[in-house]
């Protein structure tokens with residue numbers, strides 16, 4: 119089995135992948151913490167032959183995790199943000215400073231769709247662009263839905279947005295504090311992603327496929343005005359592309375990769391932007 123880890127600031131996600139069939143056998147998530155307990159936090163390491171890790175947690179968390187895993191597992195790959203990988207050149211002035219989860223998501227998206235916009239709707243919402251040809255432009259970081267809500271401190275932090283709500287309802291004026299906050303942060307996140315996407319396509323003169331991942335991707339997807347695909351395993355896809363271990367991965371097939379709809383024509387994106395400026 120292969121153990122893939124996506125260690126975030128708040129949540130750490132894991133999945134077990136069969137090295138022969140390439141099937142995902144199990145998955146889970148725990149709060150990111152200082153110390154891991156195999157068996158309760160992550161699966162029993164006896165069945166694991168190789169581990170791949172993407173971590174944006176504090177350095178000490180990664181060091182301890184890697185030390186623990188190296189004692190038990192033969193192969194441990196730790197992803198890093200580099201200047202270049204898989205045909206993509208990192209747009210950051212200091213490439214290693216780009217969050218490795220963004221780098222993994224970007225590499226996976228480019229592998230799947232070519233020049234693209236990849237959005238991670240997690241604790242933070244990150245929006246990254248790669249042009250056709252592989253030049254990563256850099257991106258945007260904004261607070262995620264939960265962080266926006268917590269920062270308001272209006273006593274609404276425990277009332278989450280129902281991920282099954284329709285975007286139309288979530289964009290309507292709220293009639294109580296919980297609604298006003300939930301609809302406000304939803305409007306902020308959705309408008310930002312729609313606008314950033316249109317602005318960057320306009321500046322660069324190319325309509326790019328759009329891919330979304332992260333805990334809030336499904337609900338944000340409902341508010342998107344342009345074609346896009348959801349890819350819950352996007353960060354894991356970057357680990358697969360960087361450290362291919364199964365025969366499917368070596369053949370370039372990434373788990374759970376969605377079919378990506380073609381973007382709308384650039385003229386339409388520009389018309390939408392021009393319209394919003396007139397108002």
Ligand SMILES: Nc1ncnc2c1ncn2[C@@H]1O[C@H](COP(=O)(O)OP(=O)(O)OP(=O)(O)O)[C@@H](O)[C@H]1O
Nearest residue numbers: 126127128129239240241242262263264332333334
């Ligand atoms: N069980 C859950 N715990 C926390 N957040 C959740 C949960 N289920 C859904 N969410 C939503 O998902 C978002 C976090 O998404 P995700 O799991 O992608 O985080 P993340 O970006 O990986 O977090 P981090 O990297 O900071 O750990 C939160 O904003 C929250 O609204």
Ligand SMILES: CC(C)(CO)[C@@H](O)C(=O)NCCC(=O)O
Nearest residue numbers: 174215216217218219220242259
């Ligand atoms: C922005 C987050 C927190 C999103 O998980 C992560 O990618 C990160 O810590 N990035 C480092 C800062 C940067 O990407 O510029």
Ligand SMILES: [K+]
Nearest residue numbers: 126219238240
């Ligand atoms: K993340």
